[in-house]
Amino acid sequence: MQELHGIAVSPGVVIGEALVMDNEGFRIPRRFVSRDAVEDELERLDKAIAAGAAEIARHRDAVSQELGKKYGEIFEAHLQILKDSRLHSDLEEMICQRHYSPEYAVSRTLRRYAQVFQRLESSYLAERANDIFDIEKRLLRHLLGRRREEISHLTSPVLVLAHNLTPSETANLDRRFVQGFVTEVGGPGSHTAIVAEALEIPAVVGTGPFLTEVSGGDQVIIDGDKGLVILQPDEETIAHYRHEVEESRTQAARRATLRDLPAVTADGVRIELLGNIEFPYEVDHCVDRGADGVGLYRTEFLYLGSETEPTEESHYQAYCQVAQAMPGKPVTIRTLDLGADKLPHQAAPEDERNPCLGLRSIRLALRNLPLFRTQLRAALRASAVGKIQIMFPLISTLMELRQAKMVLADVMEDLDERDVQFNHQVPVGIMVEVPSAVILIDRFLEEVDFVSIGTNDLIQYTLAVDRSNKDVVGLYNPADPAVLKLISMAIEAADRKSVPINMCGQMSGSIIYTMLLLGMGLRRFSAVPSAIPDIKHVCRHVTIEQCRAVAGRAVTMENARDIKSYLKGELKKRVPDVTP
Amino acid sequence: MSVAKFTRTVSIVNPEGLHARFAILIAELARRYDACITLCKDVERVQATDVLQILSLCAEQGERLRLEATGRQAAEALDALVQLITNYSQEGQNSPAAPESE
Numbered sequence: 172m173q174e175l176h177g178i179a180v181s182p183g184v185v186i187g188e189a190l191v192m193d194n195e196g197f198r199i200p201r202r203f204v205s206r207d208a209v210e211d212e213l214e215r216l217d218k219a220i221a222a223g224a225a226e227i228a229r230h231r232d233a234v235s236q237e238l239g240k241k242y243g244e245i246f247e248a249h250l251q252i253l254k255d256s257r258l259h260s261d262l263e264e265m266i267c268q269r270h271y272s273p274e275y276a277v278s279r280t281l282r283r284y285a286q287v288f289q290r291l292e293s294s295y296l297a298e299r300a301n302d303i304f305d306i307e308k309r310l311l312r313h314l315l316g317r318r319r320e321e322i323s324h325l326t327s328p329v330l331v332l333a334h335n336l337t338p339s340e341t342a343n344l345d346r347r348f349v350q351g352f353v354t355e356v357g358g359p360g361s362h363t364a365i366v367a368e369a370l371e372i373p374a375v376v377g378t379g380p381f382l383t384e385v386s387g388g389d390q391v392i393i394d395g396d397k398g399l400v401i402l403q404p405d406e407e408t409i410a411h412y413r414h415e416v417e418e419s420r421t422q423a424a425r426r427a428t429l430r431d432l433p434a435v436t437a438d439g440v441r442i443e444l445l446g447n448i449e450f451p452y453e454v455d456h457c458v459d460r461g462a463d464g465v466g467l468y469r470t471e472f473l474y475l476g477s478e479t480e481p482t483e484e485s486h487y488q489a490y491c492q493v494a495q496a497m498p499g500k501p502v503t504i505r506t507l508d509l510g511a512d513k514l515p516h517q518a519a520p521e522d523e524r525n526p527c528l529g530l531r532s533i534r535l536a537l538r539n540l541p542l543f544r545t546q547l548r549a550a551l552r553a554s555a556v557g558k559i560q561i562m563f564p565l566i567s568t569l570m571e572l573r574q575a576k577m578v579l580a581d582v583m584e585d586l587d588e589r590d591v592q593f594n595h596q597v598p599v600g601i602m603v604e605v606p607s608a609v610i611l612i613d614r615f616l617e618e619v620d621f622v623s624i625g626t627n628d629l630i631q632y633t634l635a636v637d638r639s640n641k642d643v644v645g646l647y648n649p650a651d652p653a654v655l656k657l658i659s660m661a662i663e664a665a666d667r668k669s670v671p672i673n674m675c676g677q678m679s680g681s682i683i684y685t686m687l688l689l690g691m692g693l694r695r696f697s698a699v700p701s702a703i704p705d706i707k708h709v710c711r712h713v714t715i716e717q718c719r720a721v722a723g724r725a726v727t728m729e730n731a732r733d734i735k736s737y738l739k740g741e742l743k744k745r746v747p748d749v750t751p
Numbered sequence: 752m753s754v755a756k757f758t759r760t761v762s763i764v765n766p767e768g769l770h771a772r773f774a775i776l777i778a779e780l781a782r783r784y785d786a787c788i789t790l791c792k793d794v795e796r797v798q799a800t801d802v803l804q805i806l807s808l809c810a811e812q813g814e815r816l817r818l819e820a821t822g823r824q825a826a827e828a829l830d831a832l833v834q835l836i837t838n839y840s841q842e843g844q845n846s847p848a849a850p851e852s853e
Contacts, residue, residue: 248771248802251778255803287807295767296809303770 172405177353177378178366179398182701184415185351185373185655186404189389190329191278191382192336203388204272212266216273219313224253226309250305250706274314279386281307286383304383325349330391335384341366346452351393353400355380358639359677367395368699369449371456375400425523426704430461434707436689438714442708445501447675451489454496456700459705465560466697467675468493468677470546471509480542486549494557501558503623503673503697504550504604506575507543508532508564527637532565542643550628550722554594561597562623567605570612576618602675604628609657612664620671623697624661626676630654649678650729650738655687655726662692673697683738683751685709688721705749712746757825759818761836770809771802773839778802780835786822788832799832 204212227250235243239712252258258280265276268387285303288296325348332353335338341362350372354363357376367374371519373395385391385402392401392412401408434442445466446457457465473481473489494502509518510531517539523529536543553559563575576599585595603609604625615622626649631638633654638647648654658674665672673695678684682705688696689710696706728734763769769777781788781799788799790808792815797804799818810816816836820829 215764244772244775248775251775251802252806255801256798257801257804284807287809289811291811294772296806296811299771299806 172408173381173384175353175375175378175381175400175402176263176289177375177395177398177400178359179374179395180357180358180359180361180376181352181367181370181372181374181395183351183371183373183410185330185395186390186392186394186409186412186416186418187330189385189387189391190325190331190690191385191387192331192333192340192390193354202203203270203275204266204271207221209270213263214591215314216262216266216276219273219277219310220253220289222313223306223309224250226313227253245302249302249309252302252306259649260567262585269561274311275388276654277310277314278307281310282383282386289383297409298673300383300561330380330393332385335361336363346370347364351395352376353391353393355382357622358641360638365449365635372702385735388473391731429704429707430459432461432707432711434463434710436710436713436715436718438716440694440715442710443673443687443695444703444710445673445695446700446703447674447680447697448493448684451492453700454493457703458496460700460703461465461543462500462700462703464497465493465502466673466695467562468504469501470504470507471513474507474509474514481545483545483549486546487552488548490553490559491556494553494559497557499558501560501598503560503562503600504553505562505564506533506546506550507536509535511535527550527631533563533571534565535573537571537578539576544582545577547579548586551579551582551586551593551597552591554597555592559594559597560600560621562600562602562621564602565604565628566601566615567607569611569618570613572601603661604632604676606633607621608658609661612661613668616664616668616670621673622665622676623673624658626654626658626674626678628722629676630678631658633657649676649681649684649734650725650731650734652726652730652734659691659722659726666692671695679705681751682706682709682746683735683742684747686713686718686721686741686745687725687738689713689715690718690720692727709742709746709748717745755821755825757789757820757829759829759833760815761818761833762815763810763812764837765839767796768812768814769805769808769816771806772806774802776839777805777832780831781828784822784824784828784831786825786828787821788818788820788825788828791819830844 216584229244231246231250234246261280262276265271265280266273278343281303285300288300288303291297325345328348328350330351331349334355335357336352336354349370352363352367352374355378356644357363361376363374363376373393375393375395375398378400389403392404392408419426434444436442443463445464446462448454448457448465448468449469449472473486490504510526511517512523512526520530530538550559550561561579563572566572579599583595598618598620600621600623601615602625603607603612603622606614630647630649634646634651636643636646638644662672674688674693675697679688679696680702685706698706725734725737728737742751778800789796790799790805792808792810795808797808818829818832
């Protein structure tokens, strides 16, 4: 049994079979083959070894000729290792006696040798581990050939363990079978975190290297509450976690009873609770939680999930699916919010030394008008089907907002000319996530129908901290007094002008801040759907008066740590039966 | 034909330990003799002809290996291997002594 500690990014506990992906998105395969296939499997192994050896010999000769004999020697070593008689007998034994698949046997056996080398102190011998991994990969490539499996083709439930997951990998994964994620790298805002949250499955990221110690088919436990991953758990641990899984089912059932109760405070003030979604199917999670609408529909998956630029029709289908599932309730579509470096269909930008401050989001959209117009056309068409709102992200100047609105007006004109139906009064709003937008909030409020505070970016830009950088992540804190001041400014200004204001960052989904935000005057929260029941529970147990007192006190405090622990204490006092 | 078991002990002298190139030389040399040769470090025992096994002994500078051999050319094989391992240094390897012609 081995325990790994990482960052918990999506709650829940799951016990299951590992699907291991290496750095190249290469899947380390399942463990067992059927008894009658043993002969065929042995033959497949022999062929793979022969093909691998031939390939290595060719490399050796080519490299020796080009760079000299000394460089060819490394391949000679690979070749000799591949001929090792004990290795062959080990592999055959695993296939014949234990009915392991050749892929699993290769992976398991070679990784065991690699571990022996990795443990060495002598750096020279320790590096041999990389040679072993190289050989492993080569054999797997020959074994799997074209059948190189990816996570889009699954047939049974798995926990995906990977170095990192790319958006295209997660976008195409078969979500019926993926029950949890663990990645060696990544932080709270990583792509894996967002997708896991969307799928409502447990996830732990940033565990550091461990993939060499597991093979596909191993039993693994992911504890997304504590940020723990347990490899090869013992009986006792499994029993403990089975109990936890049961427990959380019971809790989920209890929260489900909140679904049809209204979100009103103890003194009768109605609060709107909306869902944040990334994928259209998540709208079902919102409906299940009795959400008042979709407060943030991120549309990036449309751009990341496919090799080609999304068509107007694919946008339209996705938007309609969400709108139809939310009849009479608002669905806020946020337009493209990606960095130029993330857009797969575009040339990489030249001067992007600092992508967070670079060509991204609305700036990118305004520079790629055909792309932007395609999305706006689809969103407008969907406004004939449901209560669509359009929201522009990362607005930092009034000019940007006006430009974006001009493009929208232009698209509207086009649609009118073609007699296409849409809502001419479609509400248009902005994300308030750059400090400049808060500072000039009064002017922005004159030109929009609603605003939504994006806390993730607002915190990052206010405190100048990249939260995926573990060396500075400690500075990233929603409870920072400077952040609270900006939030409070935005809410007050919106209240004065009677412009609806929402909050859709992670902060609004964390019940630590619910009382504070209510006290500051916020009446609309948009959060990951799974957080809605808890927020509702808190709302129903507090009065606005109590919340005002909490907010009043919190903003006088000096630092984020004090504020956070004060808020936790107040929550515990008023709503003892929730755990933030 | 001899059935006796021959045993010799030798230290790893080169600073890199028993690394890949070195292991290959040992295996190649061992294969030339009509003998069954085992390398032992502590309780681990491996065939002297298997490169991966030799490497997995993880023998570092200063560590001692025991060589055991049986078979027709057991004694000669051990002589040659001990010479190879003792003389091996990272700058230049002595080419292994050829076995006596049969």
